[in-house]
Amino acid sequence: MPQYPTFPAPRARRNASLPANTISLSIAAIILLAGGALSAQTQNLLAAIIAAIIAAGVLLSLKMCNSWQRAVVLRAGKIQGIRGPGLFFIVPFLDQIFAVVDQRIRTVPVHTRQTLTRDTTPVDVDAVIFWMVHDPMRAITELDDFEDSVSLVALTTLREVVSSSDLSVLLEERRKIDDQLRELIEVKTREWGVTVQSVEIRDVQLPDSLQDAMSRQAQAERERGARVTLASAEREVAHELAEAAKTYEASPIALQILQINRVFEMNKNRGTTILMPTSMADSMATATAFAAALRTTPPAEEQSPAS
Numbered sequence: 001m002p003q004y005p006t007f008p009a010p011r012a013r014r015n016a017s018l019p020a021n022t023i024s025l026s027i028a029a030i031i032l033l034a035g036g037a038l039s040a041q042t043q044n045l046l047a048a049i050i051a052a053i054i055a056a057g058v059l060l061s062l063k064m065c066n067s068w069q070r071a072v073v074l075r076a077g078k079i080q081g082i083r084g085p086g087l088f089f090i091v092p093f094l095d096q097i098f099a100v101v102d103q104r105i106r107t108v109p110v111h112t113r114q115t116l117t118r119d120t121t122p123v124d125v126d127a128v129i130f131w132m133v134h135d136p137m138r139a140i141t142e143l144d145d146f147e148d149s150v151s152l153v154a155l156t157t158l159r160e161v162v163s164s165s166d167l168s169v170l171l172e173e174r175r176k177i178d179d180q181l182r183e184l185i186e187v188k189t190r191e192w193g194v195t196v197q198s199v200e201i202r203d204v205q206l207p208d209s210l211q212d213a214m215s216r217q218a219q220a221e222r223e224r225g226a227r228v229t230l231a232s233a234e235r236e237v238a239h240e241l242a243e244a245a246k247t248y249e250a251s252p253i254a255l256q257i258l259q260i261n262r263v264f265e266m267n268k269n270r271g272t273t274i275l276m277p278t279s280m281a282d283s284m285a286t287a288t289a290f291a292a293a294l295r296t297t298p299p300a301e302e303q304s305p306a307s
Contacts, residue, residue: 018071018097021064023087028055060092065100070136072099082136101136105197106147110154112162121167124205129154129185135193143192150185150194157184167206174201 035051065071065084073080074096083090083097090097108129114122131150133139139146161181162170170177181199189196248254 018063018065018100020059021062021087023064024059024062027062028058031055031058057092061089063088063090063097068102068104070101070103071097072101072136072140074098079137079141099136099140101133101139103133103136105130105132108151108154110151110158112155112159115159115162117162117167117170118164119166122207123162123167123170124203125158125162125170126202126205127154127158127181128200128202130197130199131185131189132195132197133193134195138191138193146192146194149192150189153188154185154199157181157188160184170201170204177201 031051032055035048035054038051039045039048063071063083064087067085069084071083071088073083073090075091075094080095108131110127110129112125115125116122129150133146143149158181161177161184165177178199178201181201182196185199186196248258
């Protein structure tokens, strides 16, 4: 039976908090030390108690976000605004940091199992979604959990695109499928304050039986191409041999010179003795004398006229 993807279960939204930063800790420590020194000089604990209260107020009110973080602050249950990056103050016990949003690019792996393509081929597709939050206020106020929502949208969109595409398109036009996925996912997530940077299909796995059939088909295509190439080469060689035969038929001396050259090539590096019929040797001698006469006879225009 086909294996359907498991969708992530919704997670309960919890109040976020920022860890104590070094600046607030340093200020609180200085206040405590000053209160302790003042209390030791005056022999009065009131200064130390006041310093401890002030130091606790500094730790509770002075917060800090990194450059890639934004904090959503609520005051008495109402949205106060977005704070960060850097240092910011909140009113202790009245203000609440509801969420801290990371605006860096995130990656979400998406997997579909046994999804049927348009030509009814079951495939397993693995993809990666690159996305980021460009509007933290909308991502927090409009969605209970924007991370799970992006994952669900990416998964359902991937299944829709695979179901509406042929297997050949998935295998040969991945860039086109990537762009189509990015556009479809971004249309759904743009209203949530989320931007999809890119979508990349990592792998398309086929059933073993289909892989074997495609392998046999590719091997048959290669064999057919090899045979066509060999037949074309033989046809060209036959054409050249026919032209050479016409040349040798018009000039028997050229054929005899070719025979001499072949014998020389056969005996050039081996040092063997070749026995041949007397008639063939006589014809080669005639051809050799003819070639020597051609080399020794000067051209007609260089011969002086008989006096």
